[in-house]
Amino acid sequence: MRRKNLQMIALLLTGVVCLVIIMNKNDFEHDVTLKNKDVYEMLRQQNDLPSFETLQPLSSHCHRNMSAYNVTGFSALPNHIQDFLLYRHCRSFPMLLDVPNKCGGPQNSADVFLLLVIKSSPENYDRREVLRKTWAKERLHKGVWIRRVFITGTSKTGFEKRRLNKLLKLENSENQDILQWDFNDSFFNLTLKQILFLEWMERWCPHVRFLLNGDDDIFANTFNMVEYVQGQKGNDGSKHLFTGHLIQNVGPIRQRSSKYFVPVQVQESESYPPYCGGGGFLLSGFTAKTIYKMSHSIDLLPIDDVYMGMCLEKAGLKPTSHFGVRTTGLNVPSENVDKFHPCFYREIILVHRFLPHMIFVMWNEIQNPNLQCGRTNSTFKN
Numbered sequence: 001m002r003r004k005n006l007q008m009i010a011l012l013l014t015g016v017v018c019l020v021i022i023m024n025k026n027d028f029e030h031d032v033t034l035k036n037k038d039v040y041e042m043l044r045q046q047n048d049l050p051s052f053e054t055l056q057p058l059s060s061h062c063h064r065n066m067s068a069y070n071v072t073g074f075s076a077l078p079n080h081i082q083d084f085l086l087y088r089h090c091r092s093f094p095m096l097l098d099v100p101n102k103c104g105g106p107q108n109s110a111d112v113f114l115l116l117v118i119k120s121s122p123e124n125y126d127r128r129e130v131l132r133k134t135w136a137k138e139r140l141h142k143g144v145w146i147r148r149v150f151i152t153g154t155s156k157t158g159f160e161k162r163r164l165n166k167l168l169k170l171e172n173s174e175n176q177d178i179l180q181w182d183f184n185d186s187f188f189n190l191t192l193k194q195i196l197f198l199e200w201m202e203r204w205c206p207h208v209r210f211l212l213n214g215d216d217d218i219f220a221n222t223f224n225m226v227e228y229v230q231g232q233k234g235n236d237g238s239k240h241l242f243t244g245h246l247i248q249n250v251g252p253i254r255q256r257s258s259k260y261f262v263p264v265q266v267q268e269s270e271s272y273p274p275y276c277g278g279g280g281f282l283l284s285g286f287t288a289k290t291i292y293k294m295s296h297s298i299d300l301l302p303i304d305d306v307y308m309g310m311c312l313e314k315a316g317l318k319p320t321s322h323f324g325v326r327t328t329g330l331n332v333p334s335e336n337v338d339k340f341h342p343c344f345y346r347e348i349i350l351v352h353r354f355l356p357h358m359i360f361v362m363w364n365e366i367q368n369p370n371l372q373c374g375r376t377n378s379t380f381k382n
């Protein structure tokens with residue numbers, strides 16, 4: 001009797017181990033095919049598991065570049081950089097969620113004046129919700145249309161990944177504002193995300209006039225933004241515009257510990273071209289299309305805003321500086337002054353790093369008709 005129990009336990013444990021191996025293989029290594037169908041089916045009958053076929057890697061998934069292993073010093077590089085080198089050439093991923101009609105179809109897309117393109121990770125549900133009802137609300141303002149899309153990949157693996165995908169699917173059926181591709185939504189895949197968006201835009205919104213490209217933790221004064229862009233005399237979106245927090249005369253960070261670490265194996269050159277900080281920048285439809293064209297012949301670089309700068313440089317275009325874009329935050333005159341005073345946010349068009357609840361408060365305050373802001377006196381009082 002005891003022996004039988006032990007055997008049962010051993011069998012059960014083997015099953016669990018097999019299952020874990022099968023599931024991990026599928027999610028971590030797209031290029032490994034599941035072979036043990038019989039074992040899986042046996043376990044599936046006893047558990048609530050998806051069918052074997054739905055776990056099969058998609059054939060369009062891209063394979064590792066084995067030559068990357070031969071790069072000098074490869075094995076000493078941090079994991080995410082090794083990963084980047086192995087999959088650097090992959091630019092095509094299946095779409096999981098789409099909103100092809102976002103701009104009313106390619107022919108009508110010139111009717112969209114400002115498309116808000118917001119980089120978001122699957123788990124950032126609260127940020128997306130607050131943006132939907134504040135600065136990223138789709139609306140007609142001063143006679144022109146503002147539209148919104150969130151661009152995202154996938155997070156986690158296995159059940160957790162499927163659960164987050166369900167969340168996004170629900171959000172999309174309610175709001176029609178999510179573009180999702182089946183790639184790991186990691187910091188070093190941000191350039192890939194941008195390129196996939198530009199490819200999508202060329203197909204579905206080729207005539208959109210202007211775009212705001214930014215993170216989901218910014219506060220953007222989209223009223224000011226529309227006015228600023230409308231003030232671009234002679235540019236209806238068909239000419240160059242690329243403006244934001246301009247960064248010049250910098251190069252790759254070579255410190256291993258930095259989030260932005262780019263080793264020589266990824267980029268040899270010690271300098272970056274001028275670019276605008278990726279927290280948020282404004283660009284014309286013309287410039288977005290030009291960047292996409294240039295990207296075909298430039299190897300991906302993991303830092304997405306620098307990559308945009310490289311594409312601009314190749315096209316002979318220059319990014320410019322906009323005083324109202326503060327991706328590093330605001331310079332508040334003194335410590336006694338509330339840096340969240342709405343008067344600071346009346347003048348700007350974009351500030352980085354806002355918590356969702358502060359976005360909500362600020363969005364309402366800047367629209368308060370009783371708000372009194374002296375233009376020359378920055379010591380605001382309530």
Ligand SMILES: *[C@@H]1O[C@H](CO)[C@@H](O)[C@H](O)[C@H]1NC(C)=O
Nearest residue numbers: 064065066067068069070071
């Ligand atoms: C890696 O380098 C070795 C030795 O030079 C060579 O034989 C091999 O073909 C290389 N592998 C790849 C995938 O380039």
Ligand SMILES: *[C@@H]1O[C@H](CO)[C@@H](O)[C@H](O)[C@H]1NC(C)=O
Nearest residue numbers: 065066067068071085088089
């Ligand atoms: C694969 O990696 C090697 C070494 O980094 C690189 O020279 C080569 O261009 C890569 N191949 C592709 C298809 O990207």
Ligand SMILES: *[C@@H]1O[C@H](CO)[C@@H](O)[C@H](O)[C@H]1NC(C)=O
Nearest residue numbers: 027028080083156157184186
């Ligand atoms: C995604 O990338 C991050 C950073 O490189 C890594 O920690 C994580 O394990 C990756 N997730 C998957 C599912 O590959």
Ligand SMILES: *[C@@H]1O[C@H](CO)[C@@H](O)[C@H](O)[C@H]1NC(C)=O
Nearest residue numbers: 083084087183184186188189
């Ligand atoms: C980018 O996403 C692909 C697909 O999920 C993944 O294979 C690769 O490891 C990711 N790259 C990085 C640097 O996270």
Ligand SMILES: *[C@@H]1O[C@H](CO)[C@@H](O)[C@H](O)[C@H]1NC(C)=O
Nearest residue numbers: 374376377378379380381382
């Ligand atoms: C700014 O406002 C404060 C408080 O109302 C006042 O004390 C100060 O004199 C003003 N400064 C200027 C330059 O107007």
